[in-house]
Amino acid sequence: MGDKAHTHPGAAGRAQAAGHPTSVRNVVLVGHSGSGKTTLVEALALTAGAVNRAGRVEDGGTVSDYDDIEHRQQRSVQLSLVPLEWDGIKVNLLDTPGYADFVGDLRAGLRAADAALFVVSASDGVDGSTRMVWDECAAVGMPRAIVVTHLEAARADFEEMTRVCAETFGGDDPDAVLPLYLPLHGPEGPDGHAPVTGLTGLLSRKLFDYSTGERKESEPGEDQLPLIEEARGRLIEGIIAESEDETLMDRYLGGEQVDVRTLIEDLERAVARGVFFPVLAAAPAADGARQGLGTVELLELVTGGFPTPLEHGTPSVTTVDGRPRELKPCDPDAPLVAEVVKTSSDPYVGRLSLIRLFSGTLRADQTVHVSGHGLADRGHEDHDVDERIGALSTPFGKQQRPVSHVIAGDLACVAKLSRAETGDTLSAKDDPLLMEPWEMPDPLLPLAIQAHSKPDEDKLSQGLSRLVAEDPTMRLEQNQDTHQVVLWCLGEAHAEVALERLRSRYGVQVDVVPHRVSLRETFGGKAAGRGRHVKQSGGHGQFAICEIEVEPLPNGSGVEFVDKVVGGAVPRQFIPSVEKGVRAQAVKGVAAGHPLVDVRVTLLDGKAHSVDSSDAAFQTAGALALREAAADAKIHLLEPVAEVSVLVGDGYVGPVMSDLSGRRGRVLGTEQSPGGRTLIKAEVPEIEIGRYAVDLRSLSHGTARFSRRYARHEPMPSNVAERVKEEARTAS
Numbered sequence: 001m002g003d004k005a006h007t008h009p010g011a012a013g014r015a016q017a018a019g020h021p022t023s024v025r026n027v028v029l030v031g032h033s034g035s036g037k038t039t040l041v042e043a044l045a046l047t048a049g050a051v052n053r054a055g056r057v058e059d060g061g062t063v064s065d066y067d068d069i070e071h072r073q074q075r076s077v078q079l080s081l082v083p084l085e086w087d088g089i090k091v092n093l094l095d096t097p098g099y100a101d102f103v104g105d106l107r108a109g110l111r112a113a114d115a116a117l118f119v120v121s122a123s124d125g126v127d128g129s130t131r132m133v134w135d136e137c138a139a140v141g142m143p144r145a146i147v148v149t150h151l152e153a154a155r156a157d158f159e160e161m162t163r164v165c166a167e168t169f170g171g172d173d174p175d176a177v178l179p180l181y182l183p184l185h186g187p188e189g190p191d192g193h194a195p196v197t198g199l200t201g202l203l204s205r206k207l208f209d210y211s212t213g214e215r216k217e218s219e220p221g222e223d224q225l226p227l228i229e230e231a232r233g234r235l236i237e238g239i240i241a242e243s244e245d246e247t248l249m250d251r252y253l254g255g256e257q258v259d260v261r262t263l264i265e266d267l268e269r270a271v272a273r274g275v276f277f278p279v280l281a282a283a284p285a286a287d288g289a290r291q292g293l294g295t296v297e298l299l300e301l302v303t304g305g306f307p308t309p310l311e312h313g314t315p316s317v318t319t320v321d322g323r324p325r326e327l328k329p330c331d332p333d334a335p336l337v338a339e340v341v342k343t344s345s346d347p348y349v350g351r352l353s354l355i356r357l358f359s360g361t362l363r364a365d366q367t368v369h370v371s372g373h374g375l376a377d378r379g380h381e382d383h384d385v386d387e388r389i390g391a392l393s394t395p396f397g398k399q400q401r402p403v404s405h406v407i408a409g410d411l412a413c414v415a416k417l418s419r420a421e422t423g424d425t426l427s428a429k430d431d432p433l434l435m436e437p438w439e440m441p442d443p444l445l446p447l448a449i450q451a452h453s454k455p456d457e458d459k460l461s462q463g464l465s466r467l468v469a470e471d472p473t474m475r476l477e478q479n480q481d482t483h484q485v486v487l488w489c490l491g492e493a494h495a496e497v498a499l500e501r502l503r504s505r506y507g508v509q510v511d512v513v514p515h516r517v518s519l520r521e522t523f524g525g526k527a528a529g530r531g532r533h534v535k536q537s538g539g540h541g542q543f544a545i546c547e548i549e550v551e552p553l554p555n556g557s558g559v560e561f562v563d564k565v566v567g568g569a570v571p572r573q574f575i576p577s578v579e580k581g582v583r584a585q586a587v588k589g590v591a592a593g594h595p596l597v598d599v600r601v602t603l604l605d606g607k608a609h610s611v612d613s614s615d616a617a618f619q620t621a622g623a624l625a626l627r628e629a630a631a632d633a634k635i636h637l638l639e640p641v642a643e644v645s646v647l648v649g650d651g652y653v654g655p656v657m658s659d660l661s662g663r664r665g666r667v668l669g670t671e672q673s674p675g676g677r678t679l680i681k682a683e684v685p686e687i688e689i690g691r692y693a694v695d696l697r698s699l700s701h702g703t704a705r706f707s708r709r710y711a712r713h714e715p716m717p718s719n720v721a722e723r724v725k726e727e728a729r730t731a732s
Contacts, residue, residue: 017394018090021309021330021409025302026092026356028109030137031119032127033098036149040119041082041095043284043292044299048091050084079105079342081354081411083394089303092411100129100702101491103441104473108341108422110136111315111438112356112411115143115272115306117298118169122148122156126168128649128703134169135675143274143306144169147298148281151183151196158183158196162279169277175238179279180267181297182231186211199281199294200224202232203260203267210293213286239263242270264304271305278305309409314358315339316436320371320384325433327359332407336360336368338426339435340417343470345505353414354395355406355426358435362412362426363405364392369432370417372424383419386429390415421469442707443475443488445693447495448516450485452509460485463506467498474498481518481595492694517686519594519724520638520713526551529629531581531621536612543609544617546570546578548625549602550633555712559586562602570606574618578603581622590630592637592728597713601626637721638713640686645679646696648704653678655699663688664717683711687720 018024029037045051082093094109096102110116116137120126137144146169148161158179166174184198184207198209200220205228209216220228236258240249243266252258270276278301282294309330317325317337328334342354355362362368367388393400393413406412420426423440427433451457464487468476475488489495502508527550535542553560561579570578579601586596606621644665648656657667657680665684673679684692689708696704716724 017403017406017412018410019407021332021407023088024090024092024309024409025115025306026094026113026309026312026409026411027115027117027302027306028094028096028113029117029119030096030106030109030130030133031098031121032124032130034124035098035119035121037095037098037119039284040117040147040149040282041093043282043295044091044093045082045084046285047291047295048084048086048299050082078102078344079109079354081395081413083411086299086303090410091299091302094411099491099493100697101489101494101497103490104471105342106133107438107440110142111339112341112354113142114309114312115145115302117302118144118146120146120148120161120165121150121153122158122161123150123153125161125164128701131168132703132705138274141274143272144277145271145301145305146177146277146279147294148279149283151281151283151293154193156196158281165279175234175241176275177277177279178235178238179231179281180235180301181208181280181294182227183281184209196281196283196293199297200228201297202228202235203263205232208297210291213290215291215296236263239267239270239276242266242273242276244269268305271301272307272311315438318434318436320432320434329359330408331359332361334359334408335431335433336362336426336428337433337435338362338368340420340422340424340426341411343420343422345466345470350416351418352400353417353420354411355414356411357406357408359408360428361405361407362389362392362414364403365389367429368426369429370420370424370426371432371434372419372421384432385419387417387419389417389426422472440472441490443473443490443494444706444708445489445491445495446477446515446690447487447489447498448484448513449487449499449510450513452511456509459506459508460510463502463508466506467501470501471498479516479518482516484513484516486515490693491697515690517640517690519592519640519716520597521589521591521594522596522598522636522638522715523550523552523630524634524636527629527633529625529627529632531623531625531628533617533621533624541609541612542614542617542620543612544574544606544614544621545608546606546618546621546625547604548578548582548622548629549604550626550629551600551602553598553600555598555714557598557600559583559597560600562600564602564604565606569608570603570618571608571613574608574613574615575603577615577618578606578622578625581619582626584619585623585626590627591635592725594637596626597638637716637724639716639720641683641711641714642686642689642708643711644682644684644689644692644706644708646682646704646706647673647677647679648700650676650678652700652704653680656680656696656704659695659699660684663692685716686710 031037078097080095084091094113096106096109146165148158150156162179166177170177181199181201183196184200185194186197188194197211198207200207207218207220240252280294280298282298283292285292314327314329317327319325337359338355338357340353341356344352367386370385370387372383392403392406394403395413400413423437425433425435451460464476468474473490477486479486487498489498502510530547533542533544563575582601590596646656660667660682663684665682668681671679696706
C-alpha cells in the first residue's frame with residue numbers, strides 16, 4: 001500500500017454489477033454524527049471518478065443533483081449505499097447514521113458489510129457509542145480500519161488521536177492499532193497553524209503531496225528520515241507480530257531486512273483476518289481538485305486489505321419450517337439467499353428494497369419467495385409469499401442505474417416488492433429459505449399519537465403500517481387499556497423523523513398526545529353497596545335491587561364474583577345479569593376511570609318485580625351497587641412496575657443508581673460485566689420511565705443501554721394517586 005501509481009480513472013469509477021464475488025468489497029462506515037462519514041464517502045467517490053466534482057454525479061452526459069440539502073438530510077438519518085470502482089474492484093460503501101436513534105440502520109449496515117471503516121474526528125475524539133460499535137464488530141471478528149478526519153481543524157492532532165485510538169480500540173494490544181501514514185504539514189499560517197498538505201508512507205518511505213489537488217509522489221528529505229524510521233520500525237513490528245510466518249519476527253530482530261512487498265502482503269492478511277487495525281488520515285478535496293487527501297491510500301487499503309465476500313461467513317440459514325440448511329459460502333451458482341437490509345420509499349420509483357445477496361444470483365423480473373418471521377411483536381406479520389420483483393439497480397445519489405442481474409456478495413436495489421420488509425429473506429420460490437435475523441434494538445420511547453382530522457384518520461392505519469414496514473426498530477401498539485395508538489421509537493430524533501415521514505410520504509397529519517400507562521384500581525378494604533334501579537314511566541317499568549359486598553384479593557386475582565343469595569330474593573335468571581353489570585363497571589373503573597382488579601364481589605341479597613324486572617335492569621343495578629361500594633371505600637390506584645436492567649460504564653454507576661432512586665426505583669443489585677461495565681437491576685414504576693431512553697443517554701453520554709419488562713401492578717403512593725385522580729376528575 002502506498003507504492004502504487006494512480007491517475008484519476010474518470011468514468012471507470014462508476015460501478016455496475018459485479019462479475020464475481022472476489023471483485024467486491026462491502027464496507028460500512030461507522031462514526032458519531034459530525035465525524036465526517038458522508039463527506040468521506042463523497043471524497044472517495046470523487047477520487048474514484050464516480051462523480052465529476054464534489055456533490056454532483058455525471059451519467060450519460062447529464063449532470064443531476066446528487067447532494068441537495070433534502071437528500072443530504074435524508075442520508076444523515078438512514079443507511080445509504082454508494083458503489084464505486086477502484087482498480088477493477090467494486091466497492092460498496094454503506095454510509096450509516098451517526099445518531100444513536102438510528103442504530104437500527106447501523107446494525108443493518110454491519111449485517112450487509114464484510115469490513116468496517118471507523119471514522120474519527122481529529123478535533124472531537126472517540127465517543128462512547130463508537131466504542132460500543134467497535135466491541136460489537138470485535139465480537140464477530142469483523143475486519144476494521146480507522147480513518148482520522150477534520151485534520152484542517154486548528155486543534156487537530158493526528159499523533160494524539162492515533163494514541164487515543166490505540167488506547168480505546170487496541171485493548172490489551174495497542175500495537176495492533178498503528179498508523180500507515182503520517183501527515184505532511186505545509187508552512188504555518190498567520191494563526192500558527194500548519195495545514196496538512198500530504199502524507200508520508202511509512203512502508204514505502206515516500207511522500208504523497210496533495211497540495212495541488214492531484215497526488216504527487218516524492219522522496220523525503222534527510223531531516224524527515226529519523227521521524228519516519230522511528231514510526232516505521234514500530235509499524236513493521238506490529239505487522240510482523242500478526243504475521244502467519246512465525247519465523248519472521250526472529251529474522252527481523254536478527255537484523256534481516258524484510259521486503260516491503262512481504263510486509264504489505266502480511267499487513268493485508270492481518271487486516272482481512274481482523275487482528276490488525278491500521279489508522280489512516282483523509283480529507284475532502286479542495287474546490288476544483290480531483291483527489292482528497294488520503295483517499296487514494298484509503299481505496300488501496302479497502303481493495304487490497306479488506307476481505308472479499310467469499311471470506312465472510314453466511315448467517316445461519318434454515319428452511320421456513322426451521323430445518324438447518326448448509327450452503328456453500330457466497331456461490332453465485334448456489335440456491336438464492338438474499339436479505340432485505342433496508343426498505344424505503346422513492347417518490348419516483350416507489351418502494352425500494354436494498355438487498356445483500358449471500359448466495360445465488362438474482363435476475364430482474366424473477367419470481368422469488370419472501371419469508372419474514374419473528375417481528376410480530378412490533379407490528380410485522382409473519383409471512384411466506386411469492387412475489388415477482390421489479391427492476392434491479394445500483395443506487396447513486398437519487399439515481400438508480402439498471403442492472404440485469406446481481407450475484408452473491410453484491411448489493412443492489414429491488415423495486416416494487418410490496419410485501420418484503422426490512423430483515424426479510426428472498427429465496428427461490430421452489431426452495432424457500434429463511435435467514436437468522438440480526439439483532440434489532442428494542443424501541444423504548446413511547447410516542448402516543450392521534451389523527452389530526454377525519455381525513456387523516458382514514459389514512460392513518462395504512463400510513464403507520466408502511467412506516468413500520470420500513471423500520472423494524474419501530475413498534476406499533478394499539479393499547480387496549482388506554483385506547484391509545486403508540487409508536488415506540490429509539491429516541492426523540494427517531495420520533496421526529498417518523499412523524500415527518502408520515503406527513504411528507506403518506507400525507508397523514510397526527511397530533512402527539514401525552515402517553516398514558518395502564519393503571520388499575522382496587523379496593524383497600526371491605527365495603528358494601530346497594531344498587532337500586534327502579535323506574536316507572538307507563539307500560540313496563542324497570543325494577544332491580546341488589547346488595548353486594550366487595551373485598552380485596554391478592555395481586556393478580558382479577559375480578560371474582562360469588563353468589564350467596566338465599567330464598568330467591570334475586571331470581572336465578574337475573575344473577576348472571578348482576579355479574580355482567582358488575583364486570584362491565586369494573587372495566588370502566590370506579591374512581592379514576594381505570595379497570596378494577598383483584599376484588600371479590602359477593603351478591604348477598606336483592607329484590608325483584610314479577611313484571612318490571614329484566615336482564616337490563618339487574619345489569620344496571622349491579623353497576624350501581626359497585627359504584628356505591630366504591631364511594632364508601634378507600635380505592636387504591638395500582639401502577640405497572642417494570643423490571644429494568646441497565647448496562648453502563650463503571651464511571652456512571654453512581655449517577656445512574658441515584659437517578660433510578662429518584663424515579664421511585666428499587667435497585668435490586670449489580671453485576672460486573674466485561675469491558676469495565678456494570679449491569680444494574682432495578683424495579684421502577686413505568687410512569688417514571690416514559691422518557692428514560694432519552695434521559696439515560698444524556699446521563700451516560702450515550703454509553704448505557706437498558707431493557708425493560710413488565711413485572712406487576714402494585715399500589716401507587718397516595719400523593720401520586722391523588723394527583724392522578726384529580727387530573728381524571730378535571731378531565732371529566
